[in-house]
Amino acid sequence: MGARDTYRPEGIADEFVDDGVRTVAEPAHRGRGEQAGAHASTGGAAGGSAPVAIGVVGWLRWAWRQLTSMRVALLLLMLLAVAAVPGSVLPQRGPSPDRVLEYLGDHPTTGAWLDRLGFFTVYSSPWFSAIYLLLFVSLVGCILPRTAQHARNLRGRPPRTPARFGRFPARASGHSAASPDDVVATVAAALRRRRTFRVDTAAEVAAGERPAARTLTAERGYLRETGNLVFHVALLGLLVSVAAGQLLHYRGQAIVTEGRGFANAVVDYDTFEKGAWFRPEQLSPFSLTLAAFTSEFASDAVAFAQARDFTAHVTITGADGAGTEQATIRVNHPLTVDGAKIYLQGNGFAPEVTVRDSSGEVAFAGRVPFIPEDDMYTSRGVVKVPDVAPGLEQIGLTGYFLPTAVVEDDGRARSVFPQPDHPLLVLQVWTGDLGLDGGVPQNAYQLDTATMTPVADETGARAQVIVAPGQTVELPGGLGSIELGAEVPRYVALDLRYDPSLAWVLTFALLALAGLAVSLFTPRRRVWLRAWAMPDGRTRVELAGLARGDDGGLQGEVDRALAAVPDRTHGTGRTDGSDSADSADDQGDPA
Amino acid sequence: MNTEQTGELSTLLVWATLVCLTIALVAFSIDLARRVDRTAVADETERRRAFGVATATTWLGTALLLAGIVTRGIAAGRTPWANMYEFTMVGSFVALAVFLGVGRVRKVDYLGAFVTGLAAVFLTLGLNVFYVAAMGVQPALQSSWLVLHVGVAIIATGVFTVAFAASVLQLLRSARDGGAVRLGSWRWLDRTPAPAALEGLSFRLNAVGFVLWTFTIIGGAIWAEHAWGRYWGWDPKEVWSFVIWVVYAAYLHARTTRGWSGTRAAWFVVVGYACLLFNFTGVNLVFNGLHSYSGVE
Numbered sequence: 001m002g003a004r005d006t007y008r009p010e011g012i013a014d015e016f017v018d019d020g021v022r023t024v025a026e027p028a029h030r031g032r033g034e035q036a037g038a039h040a041s042t043g044g045a046a047g048g049s050a051p052v053a054i055g056v057v058g059w060l061r062w063a064w065r066q067l068t069s070m071r072v073a074l075l076l077l078m079l080l081a082v083a084a085v086p087g088s089v090l091p092q093r094g095p096s097p098d099r100v101l102e103y104l105g106d107h108p109t110t111g112a113w114l115d116r117l118g119f120f121t122v123y124s125s126p127w128f129s130a131i132y133l134l135l136f137v138s139l140v141g142c143i144l145p146r147t148a149q150h151a152r153n154l155r156g157r158p159p160r161t162p163a164r165f166g167r168f169p170a171r172a173s174g175h176s177a178a179s180p181d182d183v184v185a186t187v188a189a190a191l192r193r194r195r196t197f198r199v200d201t202a203a204e205v206a207a208g209e210r211p212a213a214r215t216l217t218a219e220r221g222y223l224r225e226t227g228n229l230v231f232h233v234a235l236l237g238l239l240v241s242v243a244a245g246q247l248l249h250y251r252g253q254a255i256v257t258e259g260r261g262f263a264n265a266v267v268d269y270d271t272f273e274k275g276a277w278f279r280p281e282q283l284s285p286f287s288l289t290l291a292a293f294t295s296e297f298a299s300d301a302v303a304f305a306q307a308r309d310f311t312a313h314v315t316i317t318g319a320d321g322a323g324t325e326q327a328t329i330r331v332n333h334p335l336t337v338d339g340a341k342i343y344l345q346g347n348g349f350a351p352e353v354t355v356r357d358s359s360g361e362v363a364f365a366g367r368v369p370f371i372p373e374d375d376m377y378t379s380r381g382v383v384k385v386p387d388v389a390p391g392l393e394q395i396g397l398t399g400y401f402l403p404t405a406v407v408e409d410d411g412r413a414r415s416v417f418p419q420p421d422h423p424l425l426v427l428q429v430w431t432g433d434l435g436l437d438g439g440v441p442q443n444a445y446q447l448d449t450a451t452m453t454p455v456a457d458e459t460g461a462r463a464q465v466i467v468a469p470g471q472t473v474e475l476p477g478g479l480g481s482i483e484l485g486a487e488v489p490r491y492v493a494l495d496l497r498y499d500p501s502l503a504w505v506l507t508f509a510l511l512a513l514a515g516l517a518v519s520l521f522t523p524r525r526r527v528w529l530r531a532w533a534m535p536d537g538r539t540r541v542e543l544a545g546l547a548r549g550d551d552g553g554l555q556g557e558v559d560r561a562l563a564a565v566p567d568r569t570h571g572t573g574r575t576d577g578s579d580s581a582d583s584a585d586d587q588g589d590p591a
Numbered sequence: 592m593n594t595e596q597t598g599e600l601s602t603l604l605v606w607a608t609l610v611c612l613t614i615a616l617v618a619f620s621i622d623l624a625r626r627v628d629r630t631a632v633a634d635e636t637e638r639r640r641a642f643g644v645a646t647a648t649t650w651l652g653t654a655l656l657l658a659g660i661v662t663r664g665i666a667a668g669r670t671p672w673a674n675m676y677e678f679t680m681v682g683s684f685v686a687l688a689v690f691l692g693v694g695r696v697r698k699v700d701y702l703g704a705f706v707t708g709l710a711a712v713f714l715t716l717g718l719n720v721f722y723v724a725a726m727g728v729q730p731a732l733q734s735s736w737l738v739l740h741v742g743v744a745i746i747a748t749g750v751f752t753v754a755f756a757a758s759v760l761q762l763l764r765s766a767r768d769g770g771a772v773r774l775g776s777w778r779w780l781d782r783t784p785a786p787a788a789l790e791g792l793s794f795r796l797n798a799v800g801f802v803l804w805t806f807t808i809i810g811g812a813i814w815a816e817h818a819w820g821r822y823w824g825w826d827p828k829e830v831w832s833f834v835i836w837v838v839y840a841a842y843l844h845a846r847t848t849r850g851w852s853g854t855r856a857a858w859f860v861v862v863g864y865a866c867l868l869f870n871f872t873g874v875n876l877v878f879n880g881l882h883s884y885s886g887v888e
Contacts, residue, residue, distance in 0.1 A: 070848045077841040081834045081866075088830035088878060095824060123825050242823075251820075302595075303726035310730050331730035332818045343820040495820045505822065509809045516805055520798040550791040 067134065068141030076135040083131055087122035090114065094121070136239060143232045150225045157200050158219035161528045165544035170555040176539045177567035180214040180531040183539055187529055188216055190564035196220040197527070204530075213532035218561075220525050224548065227518025234512035241508055245501030250274040250282065257350045257367050257491040261289030261315075264340070264496065282498065284338035285319040291326075293347060293490040297418050305375050305418055312344050312492045329494070339498060346493035348372045348379050349401050351425055351469075352485025357388040358478055363395070369491045370401040371445055377403045377418040382447045383427070386434050394434045395479055397465070398447045399427035401488075413466065420488050425467045427482070429455040429475055455479065524548035527561050541565050598666035598725035604659030605680060605714060611652030612711040618645035619703035623779045645703055652707075653687040656714075660684060666725035670738050672745055673728050675875055679717030681742075683710035685749025689796070693753070699792070701783045705756035736814035740807060747803035751867055754796035758860035761789035765854050790853065793860060794846065801839045808832050827878035831870035838863040 091099035118125030252269035370381030404417035405424035432452030463476035664671035842859035
């Protein structure tokens with residue numbers, strides 16, 4: 001216990017600064033195993049030189065100590081922050097696969113290299129995974145010994161009262177008419193009454209100039225390290241829960257138009273994605289019908305056409321087909337069915353289109369979802385007509401659905417409000433080979449025009465067909481006719497998701513938050529008291545305090561302990577240890 | 592008074608706040624400069640006068656800003672922090688309130704020029720670049736999590752702002768104490784607290800900010816689970832919130848690592864705060880993500 005260090009604030013590590021009772025014995029251990037590297041180490045690699053001729057076990061031990069050192073943990077944290085950034089700059093395959101393709105098209109050379117290095121799937125790339133897995137290994141290597149140490153601390157008693165109080169950051173002293181025994185007993189009782197302190201008392205025999213004295217040692221804030229460990233263990237739990245969710249989850253997306261529905265089966269989804277441990281029997285057998293979809297938009301000048309509400313009214317039918325249930329799905333209010341949640345992710349119009357070929361036969365009839373592209377629901381869509389009569393060329397129609405259409409003088413049409421107040425379908429016509437027979441999967445919302453030619457009107461310009469609901473319009477070039485249904489059904493994009501790990505993820509996240517708050521805001525303090533009889537019959541009382549970390553309330557704690565001294569005659573509280581007028585010096589410091 | 596007039600009143604109140612903060616900034620700067628010659632009696636009275644003006648205008652500005660926020664909420668008919676302009680407004684208010692609140696417990700008037708200066712810059716940007724008229728919000732934002740998630744994010748930002756000011760002072764002071772030539776004439780730095788005290792103040796604020804930021808991320812994940820059907824999807828805003836969290840976590844670890852505490856740890860605060868500003872401005876305006884609620888076109 002020499003006065004070897006000056007008081008220095010610490011952050012998360014649990015050791016008291018300069019308390020002479022080092023709590024962690026492992027020299028290369030996190031938080032204070034940094035002696036070897038001193039101040040000059042810059043690269044972040046843990047200090048100390050590589051050992052010479054220590055064999056495999058020695059190397060492994062060395063590597064483990066490096067990995068679990070605070071300096072390497074710090075380096076890994078910095079790396080993690082840097083490694084996460086490219087995923088926000090470059091498009092990622094998960095959320096935006098089309099933007100990745102676009103990027104690859106625009107930057108063929110760099111794009112290919114970035115792709116090879118995993119920059120379009122940053123968060124599942126080997127390098128990103130390596131960083132966070134190493135970080136978690138480092139974390140485990142740190143919290144295991146600390147948990148053992150903390151368990152010993154919890155069973156242990158506060159450390160012996162130090163011989164000298166002079167070097168501690170908070171001190172106080174005073175005199176009392178009560179005997180040293182009474183002083184110590186009363187202060188101990190006062191500290192115990194607040195239940196935060198663990199208190200021990202002892203007696204010291206006279207030694208040299210030091211008179212016989214009674215001492216008290218008290219410690220509080222064991223929860224600080226508990227919180228710290230809970231936080232780190234919770235992060236580990238969070239990682240495991242998220243991983244479990246990845247293995248067990250499934251997610252299906254379906255586009256449903258008004259009056260139609262789908263069954264909760266893999267084949268009924270437009271896209272279906274599942275974890276490695278998913279089994280089809282996990283899908284609870286219900287079916288859903290979209291009864292109606294309603295939307296509201298602001299019509300005031302300030303926020304014109306801004307969305308205000310979307311509601312899907314659905315009917316859920318159970319497995320046996322007997323029990324049906326009406327429900328609504330809204331943004332922020334998913335519907336939960338048998339543990340799976342159904343989200344309203346998008347909506348639009350799916351006009352009912354009928355195309356007849358030049359022979360008058362119905363070549364296509366069905367609802368075609370048009371994807372909204374702006375706030376006015378200017379929606380883009382494609383009608384592919386492969387089933388024309390033999391000998392005729394296939395027809396492709398591509399263009400826009402405009403819910404409230406305004407046709408300009410030059411013939412161009414645009415939508416001016418998102419509700420279907422005056423709908424129009426504006427299409428361009430292509431003929432040729434749709435390319436559907438090649439077996440190559442096609443995007444249903446795009447027309448591959450490589451093997452098609454646009455149809456021109458009499459003036460030679462590209463022909464444009466404009467159809468209103470209930471109308472039938474001849475296609476140019478004698479290709480046939482197109483009819484738009486009188487009612488324009490709406491569609492919703494539904495996202496059904498099942499993830500049994502959600503409760504665990506939330507639990508561990510909240511545990512981490514609680515542990516963090518406890519570890520950062522619980523003061524960890526030690527208070528010591530020494531009392532002895534002076535020649536004039538009074539009792540001299542001296543106190544000292546030490547905190548773990550930077551603690552503005554330490555002096556107040558010591559002063560409160562002094563205030564508990566019974567029959568006090570006078571006393572002083574002080575924080576600064578350099579003052580030569582320290583009463584301990586001129587009034588018989590027992591040391 | 593109709594909602595449009597209420598909205599205009601709110602904007603006027605924010606302009607008035609800006610005027611107050613500018614006066615406070617000048618007065619705090621005079622106060623800081625005069626600290627150098629603390630012995631001169633005449634200067635001392637003048638210094639106190641400058642300090643009095645600075646304190647009064649800061650309180651007044653903060654009160655006006657609060658009134659501006661409340662009227663904005665009335666005009667929009669919802670919680671007044673749903674776009675970038677409102678975020679700058681409320682964030683500046685929190686930074687000022689934290690400064691004034693800490694100032695009641697301990698002497699931090701040396702931070703005044705920095706905090707009022709930052710708030711004035713934020714509000715100027717808000718009024719001139721991010722401004723949108725008060726209006727309702729789209730369905731995705733119609734949730735009580737708007738109050739909690741965004742509210743706590745703004746409070747965390749305000750707290751981080753004051754901590755950042757303390758860390759910058761700490762760095763300047765350390766550099767001057769270390770004999771940095773360029774800071775040779777910055778004698779006012781000698782009257783600021785020692786680097787260790789500034790570090791302590793910064794740490795306590797950053798600790799609060801870090802816990803609040805952790806809550807922001809958890810609350811955001813819960814809301815994302817309700818609104819978007821997944822709690823985490825590496826949206827640009829989520830990526831940068833994560834980066835900020837990791838940088839401040841690194842800061843807390845650096846403080847306990849020998850050779851990294853003190854000045855180096857303070858640099859983490861500077862980097863963390865830069866990420867925070869980027870997450871607010873750059874991510875909203877440059878990247879195309881789900882969190883595109885800036886309202887700025």
